[in-house]
Amino acid sequence: DSGVTQTPKHLITATGQRVTLRCSPRSGDLSVYWYQQSLDQGLQFLIQYYNGEERAKGNILERFSAQQFPDLHSELNLSSLELGDSALYFCASSSQADLYNEQFFGPGTRLTVL
Amino acid sequence: AQKITQTQPGMFVQEKEAVTLDCTYDTSDQSYGLFWYKQPSSGEMIFLIYQGSYDEQNATEGRYSLNFQKARKSANLVISASQLGDSAMYFCAMKGRGATNKLIFGTGTLLAVQP
Numbered sequence: 620d621s622g623v624t625q626t627p628k629h630l631i632t633a634t635g636q637r638v639t640l641r642c643s644p645r646s647g648d649l650s651v652y653w654y655q656q657s658l659d660q661g662l663q664f665l666i667q668y669y670n671g672e673e674r675a676k677g678n679i680l681e682r683f684s685a686q687q688f689p690d691l692h693s694e695l696n697l698s699s700l701e702l703g704d705s706a707l708y709f710c711a712s713s714s715q716a717d718l719y720n721e722q723f724f725g726p727g728t729r730l731t732v733l
Numbered sequence: 734a735q736k737i738t739q740t741q742p743g744m745f746v747q748e749k750e751a752v753t754l755d756c757t758y759d760t761s762d763q764s765y766g767l768f769w770y771k772q773p774s775s776g777e778m779i780f781l782i783y784q785g786s787y788d789e790q791n792a793t794e795g796r797y798s799l800n801f802q803k804a805r806k807s808a809n810l811v812i813s814a815s816q817l818g819d820s821a822m823y824f825c826a827m828k829g830r831g832a833t834n835k836l837i838f839g840t841g842t843l844l845a846v847q848p
Contacts, residue, residue: 652835662826664836667834675834721768726777
């Protein structure tokens with residue numbers, strides 16, 4: 620158990636809908652990262668927050684947004700969902716936003732868009 | 734740009750034998766970190782081992798060791814005494830200095846341990 624929690628574990632929805640994925644980092648970790656794992660794109664970095672502020676953006680679509688709250692939990696919002704958004708979405712956390720801190724991953728949320 | 738290459742899509746190993754999973758990387762950063770993660774069929778990503786670019790000794794964690802050859806830009810994972818529970822997908826990843834600490838992942842190697 621990495622200490623990172625993600626809810627829900629599974630999510631099935633229809634095209635055009637909007638969903639929210641939730642992540643609670645390990646106790647004391649200030650940095651939260653979101654990754655998407657799909658069969659065609661592999662594991663890709665989406666976005667990073669550090670202590671409530673956006674730190675970096677990766678290949679995140681404009682239909683996707685995220686935020687980190689004062690209690691450090693984070694939410695990833697996916698809207699106008701398409702079939703291609705079906706993927707495993709991971710949240711990871713680390714203690715500091717620097718080079719050598721390993722990232723610990725949550726169990727992931729498996730999103731299926733029908 | 735940073736890139737991780739894992740050239741072995743899949744590998745077989747006999748139980749109790751050692752296996753090496755290959756990873757090469759490309760970066761212009763002088764400081765960077767290299768990581769290996771394990772993803773079993775259940776889906777979670779499990780951190781295994783870390784190597785810093787300035788670390789002079791190869792990292793070891795139990796049965797896992799990282800064969801770091803900086804000049805060749807390789808960071809191979811060695812698993813000793815393979816166990817059935819080692820069957821999983823293994824990802825090599827790197828993180829470089831800069832505005833982001835995102836992890837760049839390779840495509841992974843699927844390891845099957847045979848009894």
